[in-house]
Amino acid sequence: MSHTDIERPQPGAGTSTSEALLVEPSRLSPTRRALTTVLRSRELSIFLVLVAVVVLATTKNNGFLFSSDGWRNFLLNPSILLLLAVGQAVVIITRNVDLSVGSTMALTAYLTGRLFVDQPNIPIIVVVLACLAMGAVLGLVNGVLVAYAGVPALVITLGTLYIYRGIMLTWAGSDRINAGDMPRDFLSLGTKTILSIPVLTIIAVVVLAVVGYYLHTARGGRELYAIGSDPDAAHLYGLAVRRRLLAAFVLSGALAGLAGVLYTARYGTVSSGVGSGIELQAVAAAVIGGIAIFGGSGTVWGAAIGAFLLVTINRALPSLGIEDFWQRAVVGVLILGAIVLDRVLARRQARKLAESRDHS
Amino acid sequence: MKFQKRRPTALAALLLTATFAFAGCGGDDSGDGGGSSAGGDGGGGDMSVTMLPKNLGNAYFDTSTDGAEKAADELGAEFEEVGPDTASPDAQVQYINTVAQQGKDALIISANDPDALCDAIDEARSADVKVVTFDADTNPDCRDLFINQATSEGIAAKQLELIADQIGGKGEIAILSASANATNQNSWIEMMEKELADNPDYADIELVDTVYGDDDDQKSFDQTEALLQNHPNLKGIISPTTVGIAAAARYLSDSSSKGKVALTGLGTPNQMREYVDNGTVTAFALWNPGDLGYLATYAAAALVNGDISGEEGDSFDAGDLGSFEVGADGVVLLGEPFTFDKDNIADFDF
Numbered sequence: 001m002s003h004t005d006i007e008r009p010q011p012g013a014g015t016s017t018s019e020a021l022l023v024e025p026s027r028l029s030p031t032r033r034a035l036t037t038v039l040r041s042r043e044l045s046i047f048l049v050l051v052a053v054v055v056l057a058t059t060k061n062n063g064f065l066f067s068s069d070g071w072r073n074f075l076l077n078p079s080i081l082l083l084l085a086v087g088q089a090v091v092i093i094t095r096n097v098d099l100s101v102g103s104t105m106a107l108t109a110y111l112t113g114r115l116f117v118d119q120p121n122i123p124i125i126v127v128v129l130a131c132l133a134m135g136a137v138l139g140l141v142n143g144v145l146v147a148y149a150g151v152p153a154l155v156i157t158l159g160t161l162y163i164y165r166g167i168m169l170t171w172a173g174s175d176r177i178n179a180g181d182m183p184r185d186f187l188s189l190g191t192k193t194i195l196s197i198p199v200l201t202i203i204a205v206v207v208l209a210v211v212g213y214y215l216h217t218a219r220g221g222r223e224l225y226a227i228g229s230d231p232d233a234a235h236l237y238g239l240a241v242r243r244r245l246l247a248a249f250v251l252s253g254a255l256a257g258l259a260g261v262l263y264t265a266r267y268g269t270v271s272s273g274v275g276s277g278i279e280l281q282a283v284a285a286a287v288i289g290g291i292a293i294f295g296g297s298g299t300v301w302g303a304a305i306g307a308f309l310l311v312t313i314n315r316a317l318p319s320l321g322i323e324d325f326w327q328r329a330v331v332g333v334l335i336l337g338a339i340v341l342d343r344v345l346a347r348r349q350a351r352k353l354a355e356s357r358d359h360s
Numbered sequence: 361m362k363f364q365k366r367r368p369t370a371l372a373a374l375l376l377t378a379t380f381a382f383a384g385c386g387g388d389d390s391g392d393g394g395g396s397s398a399g400g401d402g403g404g405g406d407m408s409v410t411m412l413p414k415n416l417g418n419a420y421f422d423t424s425t426d427g428a429e430k431a432a433d434e435l436g437a438e439f440e441e442v443g444p445d446t447a448s449p450d451a452q453v454q455y456i457n458t459v460a461q462q463g464k465d466a467l468i469i470s471a472n473d474p475d476a477l478c479d480a481i482d483e484a485r486s487a488d489v490k491v492v493t494f495d496a497d498t499n500p501d502c503r504d505l506f507i508n509q510a511t512s513e514g515i516a517a518k519q520l521e522l523i524a525d526q527i528g529g530k531g532e533i534a535i536l537s538a539s540a541n542a543t544n545q546n547s548w549i550e551m552m553e554k555e556l557a558d559n560p561d562y563a564d565i566e567l568v569d570t571v572y573g574d575d576d577d578q579k580s581f582d583q584t585e586a587l588l589q590n591h592p593n594l595k596g597i598i599s600p601t602t603v604g605i606a607a608a609a610r611y612l613s614d615s616s617s618k619g620k621v622a623l624t625g626l627g628t629p630n631q632m633r634e635y636v637d638n639g640t641v642t643a644f645a646l647w648n649p650g651d652l653g654y655l656a657t658y659a660a661a662a663l664v665n666g667d668i669s670g671e672e673g674d675s676f677d678a679g680d681l682g683s684f685e686v687g688a689d690g691v692v693l694l695g696e697p698f699t700f701d702k703d704n705i706a707d708f709d710f
Contacts, residue, residue: 061589061590063589063592064589067616068616069585069588069615069616069617070589073585077582173446176630176631178606178630178631178633178634179606179609179610179631179634179635180630180631180633180634180637187634188614190614191614263578267577267578267581267607267610268606268610268634269577269603269606269607269610269631270577271577271603273576273577274577274578275578314582315582315585315586315589318586318589318590319586319589319590
C-alpha cells in the first residue's frame, strides 16, 4: 500500500482531476472516478437536451407526459428505433456503417405477417426467433462482404439496402398485411404495459442493457473499440478482426429483425414501403448520442438516448406548434451540433493528452 | 485449362447483357404485330367479353371480376379474365393484341397507363372490339366508355355526411391526408372545406387541422397521435386515404380516445375489418369494385348490341343497378361511394 504511494504523486499535487482521469484513472477513488466519468460524458449533455425537450413540451401541454397515452407513447415510440440504433452503434464503433437495416426490418416485418397469415396458430416466440434468424442471415451477408471483400461498408450496405428492398418488393408486391390477418394476442403486445411500462420498451431496454454491458466489460466488446480506433493496428496486434466484424454485422441484422417484429406488433400493417429511410434515423441517433462516425468511441447508452431524443423531438415539435419543415431542420441542427461537439472535444482531448505527456 | 474455364463466364455475361437488351425493347416488340389477323367476329349470337385488370392476384380486382362474371351470366355472355402478374403498362399490351386476334366482342380494362396502351387499344377497336375502361382510364379518345367509380364531389360529400353523423353534427374535426401535393386529396379537401362553410347542416362543425401522413403507415400513425395530443377537444378525424385511415384506426384502437373520437374516410374492408369489429370505426366509404365490374360488363354489352354508341346522353340498363346515362367524354358514373359498416363488411374481401 504505502510503498506505491511514495512513488506516485498525490492527485491534488501537480495534476488536476481531469488530467488524472485521462492519464491514470486508477489514481482516483472509484466513486469519484464514476462521478467524473458521468459528469464529463457526452451522454449527459444529450440526456439534458432530452429532459429540456420533455419539460418544454409538458409545460405547453401536460398531456405530453402526464396522460396515460402520453406516458405510454413517450416510452413506446422510441423502442423500435432504439433497437436499430443499438445495432448501428455497434457497427459504427468498428468504423463501419450498416445502411441496410431499414430493408432488413421491412423483410422481417413482412415475414412476421406472412407467418401469421400462412400458419394462423404459430406461437409468437417462433415468429420472433424466425425473424431474428432471418435478420442475422441478412446481417451475415453484409458482414461477409465487408470483412472479406475489403470494400467499404458504406458501399456494401448501400448495395444490400437496395437488394433487400428489391426482394421485399418482389415478395410483397402490392400485397398488404392488415391488422385483421394477425392474432389479437400479438397485436396487443404492441401496446401492452407491465407496471405502466410498455412491453416493447422492456424488450428494447433489456437488449440495450445486455449489449451495453458486453461492450463495456467483455473482451470481445473492447476489441470492437480497438478495431474501430485503428483497424490496421488491431490486425497487426493479432485481433480476430474479421470474426469481430462478422459478429457486429450479424448483431445489427438480428436486432433489425427483432425491430421488424416489434414494428408489426405496434403498427399492425405491413406494406412494401415499411421502414424506408429509418436506417438514416438509426445512424443519426447513434451520432447524436455521441458515437464517433469514424469508430472507436461512444456507447450504446448514448445511441439509446439519441434514439429517444430523435423520436421525442418529432413528437414534441408539433405540440409546440412548429412547422414540418422546421421539425426536420431541428434534427439536422442536432446532428451537426453533435459532430461539431465531437470534433471540439476530440481536439481538446488530444491537446490535454499532449500536455500531460509533456508534464510527466 | 484456364481458357476453358473463362469461356462459360464470358458466355454467361454475354447472355445476361443480351437478356437485358431484349428486355429493354420488349415493349416495342409486342406493341406492333398482331393487327392484321383480326377478321372474324365472335361468331354466332353469343357475346364474348374479356376482362383485363391491372394485375391478377389482387383482391380488389378479384372482386370486380366477380361482379363482371355475375353480369356476364345474367347476359348469357361468354366471359374470360386475363392479366399480367404485375401492374406494368407494357405487360397489358400482349393481352390486348390477343383479344383483337381472337375477335372478341368487348374488352373491359383497367389501364396501367393512360397513353402507353392506346396504340394496342386502337388496333383492337379497328378489329371491332368495344373497349370499356374501369377503375383507371386511358385517354378519352382511345376507348369507348369509362366507368368512373366516384366523382370528387361525391367522395367529399359522402365523407362529411359520415363524420357529421358519427359526431352528432357538431364539434372539432381534423383531416389526415396523404401527401401535401396529392392532387386528388387536395381537391377533396378543398371541396370539403367549401361544403363545411356553405352547408348550414355543418355550421357547428369546425375543421381545426389538416395533417399529412404521406401514405406512410408510421408517419400517418404518428400524425394521428399528434392530432389527438394537440386538439384535446377533437371529435372526429376524416382520412380520405386507405393508408391513413388504417393507421389512424390502429392508433385509436389502443388509445384512451377510442370510442370518443370518431374516424371515417376511404378504406378497404380488409384493412378496416379489425377496427370495425372492435368498435373503433363505425362506418367508412369506398366504391364497391363488384358493382364497378358489373356495370362495366353491362355497358360493354350495350355497346356490342348496338343499344348505345357511347355518345353523351345515351342511356342503358344495368341489371340490378338500374339505368345509367353516359356523361361527357364517354364517362359513366357508378354513383355515390359505398358505405361499409359492421353489417356488411363481412360480405367483402378486397
